[in-house]
Amino acid sequence: MKRLRIVALPLVVLLLVASDLGGQLPGDQMATQSLRAYWHVFIAYAIAIVMVLGWVVSIARRLARIEAQLGQ
Amino acid sequence: MTGKGIRSTGTALALLGLVGMLLVYWLSFFWVSTDRLQGVSQRIFYIHVPAAWTCFLAFGIAALTSGMYLWLRDERLDRAAVCAAEGGMVFGTIMLTTGPLWGAIAWNTYWNWEPRLILTLLLWFIFLGYFMVRGSTENPEKGKRFAAVVAIVGALDIPLIHLSVIWFPQFLHPQPVVVKPEGPTLDGDMLTVLLTSLAVFTTLFFGLFLLRYALETLRAEVRARERAATA
Amino acid sequence: MSAYLGQIYAIVWKDLLLELRTRERVVAMGAFAVLSAVLFNYSIDRTAVRPQDIGAGLIWMTIVFGGLLGVGRTFHLESEDGAFRGVLMSPVPKDAIFLGKTLSNFVLLYVVSLLIVAVFMLFFGMEIGTSPAVLGLVLALGTLGFVALGTLFAAVSSGTRMGETLLPILLFPVLLPMIVAGAGATERLLAGRPVSEVVGNIRMLAAFVLMAVAAGAVLFRFVVED
Numbered sequence: 001m002k003r004l005r006i007v008a009l010p011l012v013v014l015l016l017v018a019s020d021l022g023g024q025l026p027g028d029q030m031a032t033q034s035l036r037a038y039w040h041v042f043i044a045y046a047i048a049i050v051m052v053l054g055w056v057v058s059i060a061r062r063l064a065r066i067e068a069q070l071g072q
Numbered sequence: 073m074t075g076k077g078i079r080s081t082g083t084a085l086a087l088l089g090l091v092g093m094l095l096v097y098w099l100s101f102f103w104v105s106t107d108r109l110q111g112v113s114q115r116i117f118y119i120h121v122p123a124a125w126t127c128f129l130a131f132g133i134a135a136l137t138s139g140m141y142l143w144l145r146d147e148r149l150d151r152a153a154v155c156a157a158e159g160g161m162v163f164g165t166i167m168l169t170t171g172p173l174w175g176a177i178a179w180n181t182y183w184n185w186e187p188r189l190i191l192t193l194l195l196w197f198i199f200l201g202y203f204m205v206r207g208s209t210e211n212p213e214k215g216k217r218f219a220a221v222v223a224i225v226g227a228l229d230i231p232l233i234h235l236s237v238i239w240f241p242q243f244l245h246p247q248p249v250v251v252k253p254e255g256p257t258l259d260g261d262m263l264t265v266l267l268t269s270l271a272v273f274t275t276l277f278f279g280l281f282l283l284r285y286a287l288e289t290l291r292a293e294v295r296a297r298e299r300a301a302t303a
Numbered sequence: 304m305s306a307y308l309g310q311i312y313a314i315v316w317k318d319l320l321l322e323l324r325t326r327e328r329v330v331a332m333g334a335f336a337v338l339s340a341v342l343f344n345y346s347i348d349r350t351a352v353r354p355q356d357i358g359a360g361l362i363w364m365t366i367v368f369g370g371l372l373g374v375g376r377t378f379h380l381e382s383e384d385g386a387f388r389g390v391l392m393s394p395v396p397k398d399a400i401f402l403g404k405t406l407s408n409f410v411l412l413y414v415v416s417l418l419i420v421a422v423f424m425l426f427f428g429m430e431i432g433t434s435p436a437v438l439g440l441v442l443a444l445g446t447l448g449f450v451a452l453g454t455l456f457a458a459v460s461s462g463t464r465m466g467e468t469l470l471p472i473l474l475f476p477v478l479l480p481m482i483v484a485g486a487g488a489t490e491r492l493l494a495g496r497p498v499s500e501v502v503g504n505i506r507m508l509a510a511f512v513l514m515a516v517a518a519g520a521v522l523f524r525f526v527v528e529d
Contacts, residue, residue: 225518
C-alpha cells in the first residue's frame with residue numbers, strides 16, 4: 001500500500017502536468033495528436049487479430065498436410 | 073482425453089475464443105467509455121493486458137512441462153511444452169507490438185526501458201533460442217532435451233531478471249506506466265471489457281493449444297510409421 | 304565427499320594443464336581484450352564523452368564477448384578427437400564433470416577479466432577506486448555466473464548444427480542480472496563510492512551465481528546423455 005502511494009503520487013503529479021500541457025497545445029497539434037491515437041489503436045487491434053488468425057491458419061494447414069500424409 | 077476428444081474440444085474452444093474475440097473488438101470499439109485521462113489509446117489495453125497474461129501463462133506451462141519432461145520422459149509433456157511455447161511466442165509478439173503502440177501515445181516514445189517490456193522481450197528471445205535449439209539438432213530426442221534445458225534455465229532466471237530490471241537505477245524515476253486498467257479505480261464498464269477479454273484470450277489459447285497438441289501427436293504418429301516402414 | 308571433490312579437481316587439473324600446454328584460449332581471450340580496448344578507444348569521441356564514464360560498461364561487455372570466445376570452445380578440443388566420450392564414460396558423476404569444467408573455465412576467464420580491468424585502467428587512465436578487493440569479488444562472482452551458464456549452453460550448442468553461433472542467442476537473455484549488478488557495482492567502485500553502496504549488487508550477483516551453478520549441475524546430465 002505504501003509502495004503504491006509512492007508510485008502513485010509522482011504519477012498523479014505527472015498526469016496533472018501532462019494534462020495541463022495538453023490544454024496549452026494549439027488546436028492543430030491537438031487534432032493530429034488524437035488522430036494518431038486512433039491510428040495506433042487500429043494498428044494494435046489489427047496486429048492482434050492477424051497474429052491470432054495467422055496461428056489458426058498455420059495450425060490448420062499443418063494439420064491438413066499431416067492428415068494427407070497419414071491418409072496415404 | 074482421446075485424440076479425437078482433444079481435437080474436438082480444441083476446435084470448440086478455439087471457435088468460442090474467436091467469436092469471443094469479435095465480441096471483445098465490438099465492446100472495446102463501440103461500447104466501453106473512453107478513458108478521461110488517456111483518451112482512446114487506453115483501449116489498446118483491452119488486448120495488450122490479456123495478451124500479456126496469456127503469454128506468461130503459456131511460457132509458464134512450457135517451462136513447467138519442460139521440467140516434468142526431463143524428469144518423467146513422457147513424450148506428451150514435451151509436446152505440451154512445444155505447443156505452449158508456440159502460443160507464448162504468438163501472444164508475446166502481440167504484447168510486444170501493442171505495448172509500444174500505446175507507449176508512443178502515452179509516453180511519446182515507442183521504446184522505453186520499462187521493466188515489464190524488457191522482461192517480455194528477453195522471454196521472447198529465450199523461447200526463440202528454445203525453438204532454434206530444437207530445430208538444429210540431428211537427433212530429435214536430443215533437441216527435446218536441449219530445448220527443455222533452455223526453458224528451465226530461462227524460467228529460473230526470470231525472477232532475477234525481473235528484480236534486476238526493476239532495480240536498475242534508471243527506473244527509480246517515476247513513470248507513467250502504472251496507469252493500468254486494474255484495481256479499484258477502474259470504471260465498471262472498462263473492467264467488464266477487460267475481464268471478458270482476459271477470458272476470451274485464455275479460452276482461445278487453450279483451444280489453439282489443444283489443436284496444436286493434436287497436430288504434434290499426429291506428427292509423432294507419422295514419424296513412428298516412417299520408422300516402422302524403414303525398419 | 305572428498306572423493307567427489309577429488310574428481311572435480313581431476314577435471315579442473317586436466318583442463319588447466321591442457322590450457323597451460325596449448326595456451327589457445329587464454330591467448331585468444333587476452334588478445335581479444337587488449338584489441339577491443341584499442342578499438343573502443345577510437346570508437347569514443349573524447350571531446351564528447353570521457354572514457355572513464357563508460358569504462359565499467361565496456362569492461363563488462365568485453366568480459367562477456369571475450370568469455371564467449373573461451374567458453375564456446377569448452378568442448379571443442381575434446382569432441383574433435385572423441386575424448387569427451389571417454390570423460391563421460393568414466394565413473395565420474397555428470398555434475399562433477401560440469402563443476403570441474405565450470406571451475407577451469409572460471410579460472411581462465413577470471414584471469415582474463417583481471418587483465419581486461421588492468422588494460423582499461425592503463426589505456427584510459429581510470430582509477431581503481433578505494434576497494435580493489437571488493438572489485439575483485441564482484442568480477443569473480445560475475446565471471447563465475449557467466450561461465451556456469453556458458454558451460455551449460457556451450458554443451459547444448461556444440462550438440463547442434465549451428466554450433467557456437469547459437470551460444471549468444473541462448474546465453475545473452477539470461478545474462479541480464481549479471482550485467483546489471485556487475486557493471487553497476489564496477490561503475491560505483493571505480494568512481495570511489497563506498498562499499499556499502501554495492502552490497503545489493505553483490506547479493507544479486509551471488510543469487511545469480513547460485514542459480515547458475517545449481518541449474519548447470521542439475522541440468523548438465525540431460526545435455527550430455529546419449
